[in-house]
Amino acid sequence: MPNMSPNKVPMPHQEPNVRNKNVAEVATGYTLEMAQEEADRCLQCKHKPCVNGCPVGVQIPEFIALIKEGDIEGAYDKIKETNALPAVCGRVCPQEDQCEKLCVRAIKHEAVGIGRLERFVADYHMANGENKIPTIEKNGHKVAVVGAGPAGLTCAGDLAKKGYEVTVYEALHKAGGVLEYGIPEFRLPKAIVSKEVQALKDLGVHMETNMVIGKVFDIDELFEDGNEAVFIGSGAGLPNFMKIPGENLNGVFSANEFLTRFNLMKAYDVEADTPIFKGKKVAVVGGGNVAMDAARCAKRLGAEVYIVYRRGTEELPARKEEVEHAMEEGIIFKTLNNPVQVLGDDKGNVRAIECVQMELGEPDESGRRRPVIKEGSNFTLDIDCMIMSIGTSPNPLIHRTTEGLDTNKWGCLIADPKTGATTREGVFAGGDAVTGAATVILAMGAGKEAAQAMDEYIQNK
Amino acid sequence: MYKIVEKERLNPTVTKMVVEAPAIAKKAKAGQFIILRSHEMGERIPLTVADYDRKKGLVTIIYQLVGRSTMLLDNLEVGDAILDFVGPLGVPSHVEGMKRVCVVGGGVGCAIAYPTAKALYDNGTEVTVITGFRNKDLEILRDEFEAVSHHMYTMSDDGTVGEKGLVTNKLQELLDAGEIFDEVIAIGPLVMMKFVCQLTKQYDVKTTVSMNPIMIDGTGMCGCCRLSVNNEMKFACVDGPDFDGHQVDFDEAIARSRQYADFEAKACEKDCHLFHKEVR
Ligand SMILES: Cc1cc2nc3c(=O)[nH]c(=O)nc-3n(C[C@H](O)[C@H](O)[C@H](O)COP(=O)(O)OP(=O)(O)OC[C@H]3O[C@@H](n4cnc5c(N)ncnc54)[C@H](O)[C@@H]3O)c2cc1C
Ligand SMILES: Cc1cc2nc3c(=O)[nH]c(=O)nc-3n(C[C@H](O)[C@H](O)[C@H](O)COP(=O)(O)OP(=O)(O)OC[C@H]3O[C@@H](n4cnc5c(N)ncnc54)[C@H](O)[C@@H]3O)c2cc1C
Ligand code: SF4
Ligand code: SF4
Ligand code: FES
Ligand SMILES: [Mg+2]
Numbered sequence: 001m002p003n004m005s006p007n008k009v010p011m012p013h014q015e016p017n018v019r020n021k022n023v024a025e026v027a028t029g030y031t032l033e034m035a036q037e038e039a040d041r042c043l044q045c046k047h048k049p050c051v052n053g054c055p056v057g058v059q060i061p062e063f064i065a066l067i068k069e070g071d072i073e074g075a076y077d078k079i080k081e082t083n084a085l086p087a088v089c090g091r092v093c094p095q096e097d098q099c100e101k102l103c104v105r106a107i108k109h110e111a112v113g114i115g116r117l118e119r120f121v122a123d124y125h126m127a128n129g130e131n132k133i134p135t136i137e138k139n140g141h142k143v144a145v146v147g148a149g150p151a152g153l154t155c156a157g158d159l160a161k162k163g164y165e166v167t168v169y170e171a172l173h174k175a176g177g178v179l180e181y182g183i184p185e186f187r188l189p190k191a192i193v194s195k196e197v198q199a200l201k202d203l204g205v206h207m208e209t210n211m212v213i214g215k216v217f218d219i220d221e222l223f224e225d226g227n228e229a230v231f232i233g234s235g236a237g238l239p240n241f242m243k244i245p246g247e248n249l250n251g252v253f254s255a256n257e258f259l260t261r262f263n264l265m266k267a268y269d270v271e272a273d274t275p276i277f278k279g280k281k282v283a284v285v286g287g288g289n290v291a292m293d294a295a296r297c298a299k300r301l302g303a304e305v306y307i308v309y310r311r312g313t314e315e316l317p318a319r320k321e322e323v324e325h326a327m328e329e330g331i332i333f334k335t336l337n338n339p340v341q342v343l344g345d346d347k348g349n350v351r352a353i354e355c356v357q358m359e360l361g362e363p364d365e366s367g368r369r370r371p372v373i374k375e376g377s378n379f380t381l382d383i384d385c386m387i388m389s390i391g392t393s394p395n396p397l398i399h400r401t402t403e404g405l406d407t408n409k410w411g412c413l414i415a416d417p418k419t420g421a422t423t424r425e426g427v428f429a430g431g432d433a434v435t436g437a438a439t440v441i442l443a444m445g446a447g448k449e450a451a452q453a454m455d456e457y458i459q460n461k
Numbered sequence: 462m463y464k465i466v467e468k469e470r471l472n473p474t475v476t477k478m479v480v481e482a483p484a485i486a487k488k489a490k491a492g493q494f495i496i497l498r499s500h501e502m503g504e505r506i507p508l509t510v511a512d513y514d515r516k517k518g519l520v521t522i523i524y525q526l527v528g529r530s531t532m533l534l535d536n537l538e539v540g541d542a543i544l545d546f547v548g549p550l551g552v553p554s555h556v557e558g559m560k561r562v563c564v565v566g567g568g569v570g571c572a573i574a575y576p577t578a579k580a581l582y583d584n585g586t587e588v589t590v591i592t593g594f595r596n597k598d599l600e601i602l603r604d605e606f607e608a609v610s611h612h613m614y615t616m617s618d619d620g621t622v623g624e625k626g627l628v629t630n631k632l633q634e635l636l637d638a639g640e641i642f643d644e645v646i647a648i649g650p651l652v653m654m655k656f657v658c659q660l661t662k663q664y665d666v667k668t669t670v671s672m673n674p675i676m677i678d679g680t681g682m683c684g685c686c687r688l689s690v691n692n693e694m695k696f697a698c699v700d701g702p703d704f705d706g707h708q709v710d711f712d713e714a715i716a717r718s719r720q721y722a723d724f725e726a727k728a729c730e731k732d733c734h735l736f737h738k739e740v741r
Contacts, residue, residue: 171547172678173498173505173547209545210546211484211547212679215488215550216485216488216547216548237680237681238681239683239684243694247694248687248694248713250716254684254685256682257677257685260677260678261677265504265677269502272504273529273533273728274504274505275504275721275725275728348712348716395682396681
C-alpha cells in the first residue's frame with residue numbers, strides 16, 4: 001500500500017531569519033528515511049504521465065522504485081541515463097511546471113516530490129558513491145563546444161562518451177555558465193557545479209577557460225584547428241536596461257553584475273578582493289527567478305529589499321517556491337508598480353526611484369493580463385541601490401564574427417529545433433543562445449539533441 | 462596559467478611585465494586589452510596590451526600600482542604565473558588612413574597610448590606625441606615614444622621634465638600655431654581627457670578617447686562598464702574602449718569610476734598592513 005499522505009514529505013530548511021544572513025543552502029535535503037517515505041507516495045503509474053513532463057525524459061517511476069528498494073546507486077544510474085546533471089536539476093528545475101505538473105497525485109493533492117528525490121539521489125551518490133570513470137574508445141574525431149553552461153556541458157559530455165575528442169571554450173575563468181555566475185550558492189552550491197565539471201574532465205573533455213570565442217579564436221579557426229563540428233551554447237547573457245532616465249547613476253546595477261560579483265567573484269566573502277555595493281534599501285526591478293536571486297543576495301548583504309514588479313503577485317514569473325522563500329526571508333513585494341525614472345543626488349548616487357502604479361487590463365499575446373498605468377499615481381520610493389532584473393538577450397559577439405550564422409530579430413541564433421543545426425554547415429547551437437533566457441533543463445535537452453545530431457553529421461560526412 | 466618572463470620597474474609606481482600568452486599575442490591589435498586575475502580570491506582587472514610579440518607568443522602589460530589588485534600582481538616575479546589572463550578584448554583602435562595625428566598620453570595612460578602611436582607610425586601617419594607627467598620621476602616610455610613619433614613634447618606639472626604645464630597647454634599651442642591634425646587621440650586620466658575634448662571641440666578637431674570604466678567580465682555580460690555616448694548607453698568592453706570624445710559624458714564616467722572608492726581604500730589598507738607585517 002503506497003503512502004497516501006496528501007502532502008510531500010516536508011523539505012528541511014534553514015530558518016528564514018537565520019538563512020537570510022548566510023549563504024549556505026536554504027533547503028538542506030532529505031535523509032534516506034524521508035526520501036523513502038516520499039518515494040512511497042509514487043503510485044508507479046503504468047502510463048508514466050510524469051515522464052512526459054520532463055524535457056529529458058528521466059525514467060521517473062523506475063528511479064523512484066529503486067529508492068524504495070534502497071538501491072540508491074541504482075537509482076542514480078537510472079537518472080543518469082537521460083540526465084547529465086541530476087544534482088543541479090533536482091534543485092533548480094521548475095518541477096511544478098514540468099514533471100510534477102503531470103503527476104497523477106497532483107490532480108487532488110501535492111505531486112510526488114520528484115525534484116527532491118532526484119536531488120536526494122544525486123547528493124547521496126556524491127557523498128557515498130564512487131565515480132566510475134568509463135573507459136571510452138576514442139573515435140578519432142574532434143569537436144569544439146563554445147560556452148560551458150548547461151547546454152555546452154551536456155553536449156560535451158555526450159560527445160565525449162561517444163568517443164569524440166571534445167574541447168570546451170569558456171569565456172569566463174570558471175566553467176558552469178549561469179550555474180556558476182548567476183544562481184546563488186544558497187540555491188545551488190558551487191561545489192556541486194565544480195564536481196559536475198570535474199566529472200566531464202574525467203571523461204576526457206578538455207576545458208579551456210579564459211577563451212572568448214569571436215575574440216581569441218573565431219568559429220572558422222575552430223574548424224581550421226581540425227574540429228569537424230562546433231556547438232554554440234553561449235547563453236543569453238546581455239543584460240537589458242529599462243531605458244529610463246538615471247539608469248547610469250551609481251548604485252544602479254544589472255542583475256548580472258550584482259550576481260556575478262556575489263557568485264562568481266564571491267564578493268560576500270571578506271577574503272574576496274572584488275567589491276560589491278551593500279545597499280541599505282534596495283529595489284529589485286522584475287519578477288523572475290533572476291529578480292528573486294538578486295533580492296535574496298541583497299538581503300544577505302544586510303539590506304531592506306523591495307521587489308518592484310509591474311504585474312500582480314499571481315503573475316510573478318519566478319518559481320513559486322522561490323517567491324515563497326523570498327517572502328519568508330523578509331523581501332517586501334511591491335507589485336503593480338513600475339519605475340519611470342531614477343533620481344540621484346549631487347554625487348551621482350541613486351537616492352530614490354519614481355514609480356507609477358499599475359493595474360491589470362486585458363490579456364496580451366502571452367496570455368497574461370497587460371499592466372496599464374494608473375494616471376497620476378506617481379510616487380517616489382527612497383532607495384540607495386537598484387538592481388535591474390528585466391531580462392537578458394543573447395550576446396552578439398559570436399554571430400558578429402561568424403559569417404553565415406543567422407539570428408532572428410531578438411538576436412537569437414536560428415537553429416533547427418530538433419537538431420540544433422544552424423544556418424552554417426557544421427555549426428550547431430542550443431540553450432539560451434537559441435531560445436533566449438529559458439531554463440537549465442531545456443538548455444541541457446538542446447545540448448543533448450545537438451550532440452546526437454553532430455554525431456550523425458560527422459559519421460555521414 | 463600564464464608565465465611571467467620579464468618584469469621591469471619603469472618608475473616607482475609603474476611596472477612592465479611580459480607574459481606568455483601565445484593565443485592573445487597572435488591576435489592582439491592596438492587599443493585592445495586583457496583581463497587578468499592574479500590569484501584565486503582576486504578580482505578581474507583590465508589592462509591594455511601595451512605590446513606583443515607574435516612570434517614568441519608574448520604580451521606586454523604596463524600597470525600603475527593604484528590599489529590592492531595591482532599590488533598583488535606586482536608581488537609576482539619572473540617565473541611566477543598569472544592565474545587568469547583573457548583577451549584580446551575590445552575593438553582595436555582605428556589607425557588606418559590618417560595623415561597627421563596627435564597622440565596625447567597622460568601618466569600611465571601613456572602605456573595605453575603607446576601601441577596606438579606605434580600602429581599609426583607603422584602605417585605611415587605623421588605622429589605628434591604629447592606626454593604629460595606630474596614630475597620627472599614618473600615619466601615612462603620616453604625612448605619608446607621617440608621611436609614612433611615625428612614630433613614629441615613632454616609636459617610636467619613642476620617642470621622637472623620637458624616643459625612646465627599641462628598637455629592641454631601644449632596641444633592648444635600647436636593648434637594655435639596652425640597645426641592641422643586629422644585626429645587627436647587622448648588617453649589618460651578621465652579629467653585630462655575631458656579637458657582635451659573641451660579644447661579640441663573649440664578647434665573642431667575630431668578626438669578619440671580610450672575609456673577605462675570599471676569592468677568585470679569584459680564580454681558584454683555585466684553592464685558595469687556602461688557609459689553614455691551621444692546619450693546612448695554603450696558598453697566600453699565590447700563597443701569600445703575607444704569612443705568619440707566629443708560625445709562622451711565625462712562627468713558621469715568620473716562619478717562611476719569612483720563607485721567602489723570606499724571599498725578600494727579599505728582593501729588597499731588591508732594589503733598595506735600585510736606588507737608592513739612582512740617587512741617587520
Ligand atoms: C540568476 C538566474 C537564475 C536562474 N534560475 C533558474 C532556475 O531556478 N531554474 C532554471 O531552470 N533556470 C534558471 N535560470 C535560467 C538558466 O540558468 C539558463 O536558462 C541556463 O543556464 C541556460 O544555459 P546555457 O548553457 O544555454 O547558457 P549559460 O548558462 O548562459 O552559459 C553560457 C556560457 O557561455 C559562455 N560564453 C558566452 N559567450 C561566449 C563566447 N563568445 N566564448 C566562449 N564562451 C562564451 C558564458 O560565459 C557562459 O558560461 C536562471 C538564470 C539566471 C540568470
Ligand atoms: C580597458 C581598460 C584598460 C586599462 N589599461 C590599463 C593599463 O594599461 N595600465 C594601467 O595601469 N591601468 C589600466 N587600466 C586601469 C586598471 O584596470 C585599474 O587601475 C585597476 O583595475 C586598479 O585595480 P586596483 O585593485 O589595483 O585598484 P583599486 O584601488 O581597486 O582601484 C583604483 C581605481 O581603478 C579603477 N578600477 C578599480 N577596479 C577596476 C576594474 N575592475 N576595472 C577597471 N577599473 C577599475 C577605479 O576607477 C578605481 O577607483 C585600464 C582599465 C580599462 C577599463
Ligand atoms: S530533470 Fe527536471 S523535469 Fe526532469 S524529472 Fe528531473 S526535476 Fe523533473
Ligand atoms: S505520475 Fe506521479 S505517481 Fe505516477 S509514476 Fe509519476 S511520479 Fe509516480
Ligand atoms: S565589463 Fe561587463 S559588460 Fe563590459
Ligand atoms: Mg581593486
